[in-house]
Amino acid sequence: MVHRLALSLALLLAALPAPSPAAYPTQPIELIPAGDPGGGLDLHARMVEMVFQQEKLADKPFTVINKGAGGGNAATAYMVTKKGEGYQLQINTNRVLLNALKGTTKHTLKDMTPIARLTAEYEIWVVRADSPFKSARDVIARLKENPASIAFGIGTAPPATDHLNVIMPAKASGIDVTRLKVVAFRGAGDLATQILGGHVAVGSTSISELIANIDAGKLRPLAVSAPHRLERMKEVPTWKELGVDVELAHWRGVFGPPEMPREAQEYWQKKFAQMAGTRSWKEALAKNELMDAFAPAEQFQKELERDNVQFRELLGTLGMLAPAP
Amino acid sequence: MEILTQLLAGLGGAMTGANLLACLVGCLLGTIVGVLPGIGPSATVALLIPVAYVITPTSSLIMMLGVYAGAMYGGALTSILVNIPGEASSVMTAVDGYQMAKQGKGGVALVVSQVGSFIGGTLSIVGLMLIARPLADFALRFGPAEYFSLMAFALVLASTLVSDSPLRGIIGVVVGLLVATVGTDLQTGVPRFAFDIPELLDGIEDVIVIIGVFGVSEVLWYLATSRGREGTEKMDAGRWKPTAAEWRQSGWPMVRGTLVGFFTGVLAAGASLGSFLAYGLERRLSRTPERFGKGAIEGVASCETANNASTGGALIPLLTLGIPLSGTTAVLLSVLLMYGLRPGPNLMVEQAGLMWTVIASMYVANVLLLILNLPAVGLFVQILKIPLTFLMPIVLVFASVGALALNNNLFDIGLVFAFGVLGFGMRWLGFPTVSVVLGVVLGERLEQSLRQALMMSDNGPLTFVTKPISLFFLLLTAALVGLDLLARRRGHQAGEAA
Incomplete structure (x- = not known):
């Protein structure tokens, strides 16, 4: 009796997940x-x-x-x-x-x-370790005097996140964004060598591309576009902390x-x-x-x-x- | 000494059964990929990523570097045998290699290219070991102004020299530069000459132009010129053992090719730039420059050595700065990250064991590739025994498959044939077609560097002469042009006197 019950149960269980003929996905x-x-x-x-x-x-x-x-x-x-x-x-x-x-x-x-x-991925403004810019505020202050005085480097053709990460903070700071100088490079690798080589004053790109050189102390991030400080870079302020109402991912x-x-x-x-x-x-x-x-x-x-x-x-x-x- | 002990330890690691097998598989795959135009090493390495989940980090890195090295070896085969360079870096190999094949010296060209590849590949790893750090720092000194002047120099060195008529050469280059402007402009994001065709938004890939202008136009040329000779004509497999004189002719070009290839490999656009410069240099140094383009063994030797030497150079920015400058090294970076290794200024110290094993495996890969490929030369040259009436359609199929393999897009096949017609037309009118390819390959970076430099400059075009490296290359370019003009005038005077 018990056996029979077990058997019928087993049969029932085996039959239960009977796939309907069109169970997605079939390929x-x-x-x-x-x-x-x-x-x-x-x-x-x-x-x-x-x-x-x-x-x-x-x-x-x-x-x-x-x-x-x-x-x-x-x-x-x-x-x-x-x-x-x-x-x-x-x-x-x-x-x-x-x-x-x-x-x-x-x-x-x-x-x-x-x-x-x-x-x-959040975006940063980054400068070489020996740059006179110690804070994003320094950069903004200079831009307020003359929006075309700093060449920003980005890693892809505009419009793109790298590019918006220059435009949005500048716009929020009341700078004439049509006069900004944004120079595009072919890929994050290209951009990274240009910042490290001191050719680009301020780079604007996502974090992962540059983190190794930031960790090694060769590059200094100035601001991050995240809503709060990142675990990975605790010392870098967000735009909001700097009084600039920008968040960009x-x-x-x-x-x-x-x-x-x-x-x-x-x-x-x-x-x-x-x-x-x-x-x-x-x-x-x-x-x-x-x-x-x-x-x-x-x-x-x-x-x-x-x-x-x-x-x-x-x-x-x-x-x-x-x-x- | 320390380097030697580390290298020996690395060799010990590389010679284990599993790693050796990984290396062999990588080399074989790489050679196949190199032979097939359109499929590049970066796509292949990406395909291997799933394999990396099941084998150790070391083994999978070794396999991927095997692919990278193998692709550079394989690229020479199709360039020489059927005039289809699989990538920009073997264009100059085709220029003289294919002519050699037509003269029954295809085997010789193949042997020289394989040996040159071995020498370039191996010596560049020595360079990678010894001077990676200082060279990485040197490469950082190249900003847009420096790149522009270097590109201008390369273009002048390589283009005016492949043609007997500088004007025709320049017109060819300009056509190439025009083609290079097609696509989304990097600085403004605006499409140029794309005519609302989505496939043109990213521009025309170098390989498309190369396959068309070389492979397809060669077939058209055969069609146009073979009337009455159909059926019987074929190339000659001939001998494949280079003579002592041929080895002597190839020696110095290989040494110079290694140096040029290695140093330019560190820069962006390295491999193709290096092979153009090496080729231009050889023709410039040669006492018989008129032989170039007509089957000069020095051309094949220098170009093939240079493009392999660039592999060692290209790894330097990746390993010392954590920065990938080419598609293949970008994929390698993502593999390193997957294993929790972070390439950067400290990688060579923190992961010394792994890095030395990988470097040692590059030596092993080069030895394996030479052993694999040299005996295969005898087999490959059999292709030349196929009568041209049969070989030419095969070349056409090969060109189409290569174009399709790029993006799985039929549009690309159409483009390849369009460039085939363009190449044929230019050849018919006596323009050097290789100039077009030079313009296409170097054009984009030339234009973008110019605009980047001007945008970043505080004093306009003066930036090109106030930066020492840039000034150096500009002066070199001016010297080249001056020498050419002088030689031309002398030639004229001699002609008038006689």
């Missing part, structure tokens, strides 16, 4: 960093792939496909061709907003399905194709929330000097819309906005 997922191998977006894709594997979160494997062309526009353009499908995820950054504003792509926020924001997030099926959206929202809570993810972030900035889809969407309004205004001031079609 591998394309994970598309909107950047080339070696860059930050690529790194995020590899980290996601690794953590899903290590924490056994993956029901189906990822295939990482880099689509960095067109300043990341290629990734979004590809996603649009997959409208209504559920097997593509792109990893992108605030370029999805900036590129649409400056008019290099016609695809806007409406053409993507935000799944989750994963990380944020270089985030990376996951997006699905437009009109992604509800089921797929919910699946990935849950999976990425799980991933963000794992130890492997936290360890991977720490190793790469990235900040956990997980935000679920709804919050992510709201902040994207808020950022879009702010960026539109800034680019308008700079005359970088694409003419309305």
